[in-house]
Amino acid sequence: MGAISVRNVWVEYGDQIVLERINLEIASGAFVSIVGPSGCGKSTLLRLLLGQEKPTRGTILIDGRPLPDEPGPDRGIVYQRYSVFPHLTVLGNVLIAYEFAGSRLLGRLMGRARRAAIDEALALIKAVGLALHAKKYPSTLSGGMQQRLAIAQALARKPRVLLLDEPFGALDPGIRAHMHELIRPLWREHGMTVLMVTHDIKEGFALGTRLIVLDKWRDDPQAAERFGAVITYDLDLTRDNAGPVRFCNEPTVAS
Amino acid sequence: MRRAMNIAPERTGRLALALLPFALIALVYVAGSAQRRAVNPNDKLLPPVSEMADAVHRAALEPDRRSGEIVLWTDTSASLGRLGAGLGLATLIGLTLGLAIGVLPLVAAALAPLVAVICMVPPMAILPVLFIVFGLGELSKVVLIVIGVAPFLVRDLAFAAARLPTEHLVKAQTLGASTWQVATRVVAPQIMPRLIEAVRLSLGPAFLFLISAEAIAAESGLGYRIFLVRRYLAMDTILPYVAWITLIAYAMDLGLARLSRAAFPWAQADEGR
Ligand SMILES: Nc1ncnc2c1ncn2[C@@H]1O[C@H](COP(=O)(O)OP(=O)(O)OP(=O)(O)O)[C@@H](O)[C@H]1O
Numbered sequence A: 001m002g003a004i005s006v007r008n009v010w011v012e013y014g015d016q017i018v019l020e021r022i023n024l025e026i027a028s029g030a031f032v033s034i035v036g037p038s039g040c041g042k043s044t045l046l047r048l049l050l051g052q053e054k055p056t057r058g059t060i061l062i063d064g065r066p067l068p069d070e071p072g073p074d075r076g077i078v079y080q081r082y083s084v085f086p087h088l089t090v091l092g093n094v095l096i097a098y099e100f101a102g103s104r105l106l107g108r109l110m111g112r113a114r115r116a117a118i119d120e121a122l123a124l125i126k127a128v129g130l131a132l133h134a135k136k137y138p139s140t141l142s143g144g145m146q147q148r149l150a151i152a153q154a155l156a157r158k159p160r161v162l163l164l165d166e167p168f169g170a171l172d173p174g175i176r177a178h179m180h181e182l183i184r185p186l187w188r189e190h191g192m193t194v195l196m197v198t199h200d201i202k203e204g205f206a207l208g209t210r211l212i213v214l215d216k217w218r219d220d221p222q223a224a225e226r227f228g229a230v231i232t233y234d235l236d237l238t239r240d241n242a243g244p245v246r247f248c249n250e251p252t253v254a255s
Numbered sequence B: 001m002r003r004a005m006n007i008a009p010e011r012t013g014r015l016a017l018a019l020l021p022f023a024l025i026a027l028v029y030v031a032g033s034a035q036r037r038a039v040n041p042n043d044k045l046l047p048p049v050s051e052m053a054d055a056v057h058r059a060a061l062e063p064d065r066r067s068g069e070i071v072l073w074t075d076t077s078a079s080l081g082r083l084g085a086g087l088g089l090a091t092l093i094g095l096t097l098g099l100a101i102g103v104l105p106l107v108a109a110a111l112a113p114l115v116a117v118i119c120m121v122p123p124m125a126i127l128p129v130l131f132i133v134f135g136l137g138e139l140s141k142v143v144l145i146v147i148g149v150a151p152f153l154v155r156d157l158a159f160a161a162a163r164l165p166t167e168h169l170v171k172a173q174t175l176g177a178s179t180w181q182v183a184t185r186v187v188a189p190q191i192m193p194r195l196i197e198a199v200r201l202s203l204g205p206a207f208l209f210l211i212s213a214e215a216i217a218a219e220s221g222l223g224y225r226i227f228l229v230r231r232y233l234a235m236d237t238i239l240p241y242v243a244w245i246t247l248i249a250y251a252m253d254l255g256l257a258r259l260s261r262a263a264f265p266w267a268q269a270d271e272g273r
């Protein structure tokens, strides 16, 4: 559950090539860290996996089936910002996931169904350490607490794939370490595939079972936008001496 | 000496400063009125406060000799009925259509340009059309307010919905929300504070349309009364009526602001940080 195949995917915006020749086979249950310079297309890759955008060329499969062309509950997301709904309390933010599923028309649960959903939501909120803050609005939470809430919310529908776009990027180092301790057991427990974009390469190594580096394969100042980012390194971190799965350097890259 | 920009009044000082301009205006009026009366005892332009108090007493407390009704209350209830119906309908249209345009790209493609054009139609210019089509009764006055206010509300709310971060819309979909659920549980609640703000901004235009329509064709109403007594240069009635209308509009504005603060605490908490 949650295996991803990306096959020869290209993304172009007008003349600008952002991603090219992206080939990836991600095993179910992997924790893949994605690093790369700013603007190289990391968020773009996540948008493709969400189904928010279509690749210009190539195909993406999830568990062997073509990716749906819109976001759905099988793929969760946590952003660096704007992940949670400001108009709902901590409890409301998690509860709404169950309400979307249980009440097509009103989007609100009543009676026993509501109480059951609240119990489930509170269990998730407790798991991320926000049990004491269930009634607060996000704007009254600290940055770290907001991200923990975002994680709890993203887990509510039990996604097969969890996408994290610099989820801890705005947090200071101490809190970041806390978040690492939080996300690891959740990942194991839920058995999902995680793709995490990060700017912190140490974080990438610490959390991932695999590390992918996206970068432009050629820097040509005259025609920067004609060369997209490729996967330049792909490391298996589960082995003792993390060795490359494969090198993706192109013959044209100057050594 | 601190910079002027860093000097703020205390609580009581703030109140005193707020009342000062009102007091000054009252003072200037009283002095002007007394001076004109001294020159011409029959002056009608600036009646003294005592005469205005008499006029208010007649309008607000004594039944009218002809109809037996208390004029100020019939006028007020007639006007507020029209205003309430017009603003209520406009709000409903603004919310539903604004939400549809803000959430559904197909509806936006079909309606957004039309709404942008309709916004530019001067409502007063089509008032004769409304009188012809809907008659001189209540309907044409309510419709004038709706036509004058609703297009602005639609556009403003569509913008507000479009300004929400895309992340929210994607997020809701990853939690399994349908279009309807995104609209009703994610977008609508978040644009409610803006709806109230937009209605507050519309109060002025709504009163303008109400008074204009009443001035042209009506049997009762605050605007009707003002334009009726204008023939007798009855400033002693007109001025209190204007003050009364202003007070009503101000109270509505204040009430809506309070409502917004009480109903959407999450929208305020943001400003505190
Ligand atoms: N909708 C769009 N239209 C045109 N260009 C876009 C669009 N979205 C992204 N881009 C471009 O694609 C490139 C990659 O953007 P992306 O947001 O994926 O980068 P990133 O790797 O996530 O960067 P960062 O680390 O700063 O978040 C950028 O050069 C950006 O300008």
Ligand SMILES: [Mg+2]
Residues within 6 Å of the ligand: A042, A043, A044, A165
């Ligand atoms: Mg990014």
